[in-house]
Amino acid sequence: MRLHRNLVFATIDALSEIFNEGSYADKVIEKTLKRDKRWGSRDRSFIAETTYDIVRWKRLYSEIADVKQPFKREDLFRMFTVWAVLRGIELPDWPQFAGTPERRIKGRFDELSKTRKYRESIPDWMDELGEKELGADTWTREIKALNNQAPVVIRANRLKITPKDLVAVLEQEEIETHNLKNYPDALVLKVRANIFKTKAFQNGLFEVQDASSQRVADFLDVKPGMRVVDTCAGAGGKSLHLAALMENKGQIIALDIYGNKLKELKRRAKRAGAHNIETRSIDNNKVIKKLYNSADRVLIDAPCSGLGVLSRNPDAKWKLQPEFLDKIRETQQQILQQYSKMLKKGGKMVYATCSVLPSENQKQVEFFLNSDEGKDFKLLKDEKILSSDSGYDGFYMALLEKK
Secondary structure, eight states: OOOOHHHHHHHHHHHHHHHHHOOOHHHHHHHHTTSOTTOOHHHHHHHHHHHHHHHHTHHHHHHHHTOOSSOOHHHHHHHHHHHHHHTTOOOOSOGGGTTOOHHHHHHHHHHHTTSHHHHTTOOHHHHHHHHHHHOHHHHHHHHHHTTSOOOOEEEEOTTTOOHHHHHHHHHHTTOOEEEETTEEEEEEESSOOOGGGSHHHHTTSEEEOOHHHHHHHHHTOOOTTOEEEETTOTTOHHHHHHHHHTTTOSEEEEEESOHHHHHHHHHHHHHHTOOSEEEEEOSSHHHHHTTTTOEEEEEEEOOOOOGGGTTTOTTHHHHOOHHHHHHHHHHHHHHHHHHGGGEEEEEEEEEEESOOOGGGTHHHHHHHHTSTTTTTEEEEEEEEEOHHHHSSOOEEEEEEEEO
16 A cells, blocks of 8 residues: 555544544544545545544554654654554655654554553553453453444335345445345445445435444334334434334334434435424423323433444544443433333333443343332343444343333
């Protein structure tokens, strides 16, 4: 691989903004890729994948390069140099790469790779917490899996097309996919591509949605004609899946505290041809109280640490703080206590997170079932998905029934 100055400099600029200004990696990369219209798909993928790689391995690379935050520009070049040397990329004769100690870089990598927190490039507190909650063996496997680049998985929108027909339609646009066993609507891209530019996407034939996330709507056991409340709907990936499973019949009430996310959901629903979704912004408690004892099904896709989706959000490793976890566990329990009141007797509810920590998952459900509010509920089944077992996002879901 030959390094091009404008692509390397764009990557360094992006890293500076992510590490030194605390910006979100996906937003920075999206903005950076718009900088030069002459860049082709290979140029853009170099910037995106190299930036994500260095974000993912920040701790390891900064240790090898012997640099500390806030990173100066020369520090970022040193980290880039580590990335290049470890990948066997020949460094050009630029001043930024003068005197690169390749043998020392490789030796330091071998030495640091003996210790999990460096090898997997994670903060001390996260390494300790993962081992405490999952045990050393499971955590070692899991954090290794979460450091792999996430595959691109899409969900065929059955309101418009079958998965089999979608394979053929995408093939015409030179996008190759294959079906995923045990995931009825999922297709995996064989090669990464910008699928948002395809006519198939613009016509609402599919949504990008990880395989594990696609299990949640299925788990809720919905039927056409039901009244379903998606309580933390966000931009609506699971609401749209529910609409397809319900064949556009019945009512889905999509709630969220963020109005801008619900606007995006409306836009997506229009594209998908999902007509049975109504959005409501939670701007006061009355919105929730009006729905008490009214729903056949309730989905609580709870806010969480996001530890199960580090493969697609590697900068979360550096943004997450232990104090946030304490707060989010409180929020999860408050949401369970309050939103469960929306369910009718005999109705079913799913509590789900994209975390692999039992303290956000099984223990939250146990605490709820032992509380006054949860005494009328019983656990029907739950499912824990580890990335190291599935190859997809880490997830948890529990199906509860109101007696």
